Amino acid sequence: MRRLLDRLYAAALWLAAITFALIAVLVLAQILGRLTDRVARLLELPPPGLTIPSLAEFGAFLFTGAVFLGLAGTLQAGSHVRVKLLIRSLPEAVARWLGALVCLGAAGLAVFATWSSGLQVADSIAFDSVSYGMIPIPLAIPQGVMTAGLALFTVALVDSAVTLATGGQPGFDAAETRTERGD
Structure with a gap:
């Protein structure tokens, strides 16, 4: 089960990275189009x-997807902001249960x-909601990606x-320990 979850978190991180790269490609194409016009x-x-x-x-929907798809993987990588003043001052067993x-x-x-x-996804599907831009995008698509990212984040928590x-030692603790050691 551990390997499956870790692969799922990694896959979501890759999708988030690909989504950010797609934003960059779209913006670059737009810039090149403007330069061509000039x-x-x-x-x-x-x-x-x-x-x-x-x-x-497109950029906003892709950005939203990237952020929500990246939640679980960044939690496991120890990249979320955590304040550990209280946990570090408690005995290990108490700190572990408080963390849980x-x-x-x-x-x-x-x-x-x-x-x-x-x-919200169900409503968007029921009412055939689309975006207001020049290209109508079914809102259930970006909302569905957001919901999937939130669901995976729930699983990671x-x-x-x-x-x-x-x-055991959760992924974020292991990542923070490696960072503190300089690995």
Whole structure:
């Protein structure tokens, strides 16, 4: 099960990275299109008008997907901000259980966010909601990606809570330990 979860977190991180790269490619294409127009004007030629319609919407939807897909993997990599003043001052067993409770509390919030996001996806499907840009995009697509990212984040939080409660070292602790050692 551990390998499956770690692969799932890694796959979501790769999808997030690919999504960020896609944003960069779209923006670069838009910039090159504008430069082509300017060069054409300088040469007194008609500008070809190369543009990507609804680029702002595509970028926003891709960015949202990247952020939410990256939540679980960045938690496991120890990249989320954590304040450990209290936990470091407690005995190890107490700190472990407090960490597990915090993860479960965060998982409860993530379950609520996932549920709410899922309801929004269902509404978007029921009402055939689309974006308002030049290219109508079914809103259920970016909302579905967001919901999937939240669901995976919930799984990662529960995974960390169970790992702490059973005496293991969750991914974020292992990553922070490697960082402190300079590995």
